[in-house]
Amino acid sequence: MKILTANRLTDGEAVWLARDGIWAEGIEDAETARDKDGEARLEAIGKAASEANQVVDVNLIDVELLDGGIVPLRLRERIRAAGPTNRADLGKQARPGTGPAA
Known part of the structure; x- marks a missing residue:
């Protein structure tokens, strides 16, 4: 299973593509891809967001x-x-309800 991550261009914050198509700051909101078609769809969304200068380092x-x-x-x-x-x-991790990094 995979999710799409990036860094928001305006402030460098690590973000994840959420189920509703926005870039969320919490990994718990990330949309998951369970097959190659889902992965290709997420990659296409990430590429478009990168080209629109919303995010960088999309993976x-x-x-x-x-x-x-x-x-x-x-x-x-x-x-x-x-x-x-x-x-x-x-x-x-300093935000309420979030645990330590590792």
Whole structure:
């Protein structure tokens, strides 16, 4: 299973393409692709958003669904989803209801 991630061009914030077609700041809102057609659709949306200067560094990433929600398989993406590993008071992990990066 994959989701589409990028960085918002206006402020560099890590974002994920959400089910409603917007770029969400929380990975829990990400739309998942379960097959090649879904992946191609997400990539096309990401390419259009990049060309419209909404986001940069658009990538499909591997994830799994666990009881706690969407979890990226790579550590790099877990850190992008939560925040720095050395300061729990910074990044997305400092927001209410979000756990540590790794």
